Structures are given as C-alpha cells and as structure tokens.
Amino acid sequence: MSTPTDRPTERPADRGDDHTRRRLGLVRERRLAVDRVACSGHGVCAQLLAGVTLDEWGYPVVADDRVGEDGRAVADTAVRLCPARALYLR
Numbered sequence: 370m371s372t373p374t375d376r377p378t379e380r381p382a383d384r385g386d387d388h389t390r391r392r393l394g395l396v397r398e399r400r401l402a403v404d405r406v407a408c409s410g411h412g413v414c415a416q417l418l419a420g421v422t423l424d425e426w427g428y429p430v431v432a433d434d435r436v437g438e439d440g441r442a443v444a445d446t447a448v449r450l451c452p453a454r455a456l457y458l459r
C-alpha cells in the first residue's frame with residue numbers, strides 16, 4: 370500500500386515529457402490557416418514554411434497545417450511577416 374510520501378513529487382508537466390503533457394492537454398498543437406480573402410499572394414509564408422507551397426497564381430496551398438512545438442517559432446515569424454495579415458494560427 371502506498372502512502373502519500375511514496376508519490377513522486379514531480380508533476381508530469383515538470384519533466385518535459387511531451388507525450389504526457391499532450392495527453393494532459395498542456396500542449397496544444399496549433400493549426401496554420403490562411404484568410405483567403407485577405408491574402409494578397411506575396412508568398413512569404415511559402416518561403417518560410419515547409420508545409421506551404423504556392424499555386425500557379427502565387428497563392429498559398431497549405432499541405433500540412435499542423436504546427437508542433439518545434440515549428441512554432443518559425444510559424445510565429447511567418448504570421449508576423451505576412452504583409453496582408455492573412456496568415457494565422459488557430
């Protein structure tokens with residue numbers, strides 16, 4: 370039988386265990402989205418993000434909209450640099 374003192378003192382979120390943090394809902398995967406009305410086809414997003422290409426008219430095609438923690442910094446940069454403010458994370 371375990372006693373309260375047998376419990377680990379470290380919470381799962383403190384260990385940096387991504388899988389556990391995801392299961393507990395502490396890490397939320399973000400999704401990249403484009404406001405197609407606002408987008409003016411500058412193509413900055415396609416230059417920065419591997420999951421984005423441009424169609425024949427220069428407008429973005431988002432092949433993979435998932436943004437994990439490792440891709441978050443570059444995705445934030447792409448959102449900030451989008452000249453039409455058409456790129457966002459949800």
Ligand code: SF4
Pocket residue numbers: 403407408409410411412413414415427428429450451452453454455456
């Ligand atoms: S950077 Fe912004 S305006 Fe340019 S193609 Fe991408 S979403 Fe559209």
